[in-house]
Amino acid sequence: MNQQWQPTGEENLYRSDLPRVLQSSRPAPLRSVLTVVITLIIGSLIGIVSAFLLIERERPLLPLTIGPWEAYPEAGTSEADPYSVAIYTRGALIPLASGEGLMLTAHTDSEGRRLDPTCTYSVSGQTPTARFWTLSATDENGKLQETLAGRTFVTSSGLLRREDGSFDITASASPYPGNWLPLPRYARSSDGMILTLRLYDAPVTTGAALSGATMPEISRVFCQ
């Protein structure tokens, strides 16, 4: 009796001898909803964590590199990529504007080895033309650390130079004759180190001029 009311073509809907693609699975609303919710949660977690990791680096993704030195002249301009905008805004980092100067950072020495605050380095050579510049050392998170001398920087104004204008700065935790950049006194290797060179009133603030610029070499003298 009921047989005639069965919609035609659906009586074999759940037949198992059909090819797999033609088979229909029995509806399982709870499982479907659960799958969608889990997909959403895992997807959102991956999205948030990956964004967080990139922002917490506090280092622009695509810097301009000259040897070990990195610069990001687009910082604070409308050409900056969204990642850098997020990094700078979130970290309350105030970039040096092009009319002020240019900041360059080094996370490694000239041979590509990670900078270690317990080692002694020699920063030598020449910088691009600038009215004056400062060189400072921080830990890997960009924080200044206490040094033996009290100061955490050297400036170009009190520097001993060779006749050709080149210089040689020794970066070390213990005092050094000549140009001495004091490094953190209580630092461990794991703290990492960043050398920051800030060129003030420098004509080379645009990327094109910068790529051909000469920057000082950073060479490791010895490690304790």
Added chain:
Amino acid sequence: MTLSKSMSWTVGILATLAIAGIVHILVILSIPKNVTHSAYAKTADFGADFQFNILSEVLPGQEPLPALDPAMTHAVCRFQIEEGPVQFTASLPVPFWSIGLFDVTGQIIYSLNNRTAGSETLSMLLLSPAQLSILRENPPEDLEDLIVIETEKQEGFAILRAFVSHPTELADTKAALQNAACDLLD
């Protein structure tokens, strides 16, 4: 239609990655709009708006703002242009000083240093296009000596960096920074 087991896993992973990508982009783009951590928000801690507040010396463990040059003495001023044109004046007897104007998200509005300013004194006016057209009708007498900057931005902050080449000049520089003004044009 039923997907094979490996196919449904593939679809699941692709869907997860697509959502991850969308969320990632949304998070990155929304950070500059959620500005509670920004430099503009932090500069409110140093004192009132419309005046240059001198930041404490950049020393280990007590840096007033991240990534400031320890060789410099800094002063910051927050301003809101909707309240009127903002005039910046300073006279700093140091070998180098520079000023950078930034908006809420940290984007540069304008910057200059003592060489590009052409004199030891800073005299600058920041205003909106509407305020500029009003000002043109009734220009102040010293307009020619002013650097006039037009901006669409509503609020922001200025940071004044002064280089002290010797510690003995620090007191004079601080006094000069204290006299630097960042106030509404009357």
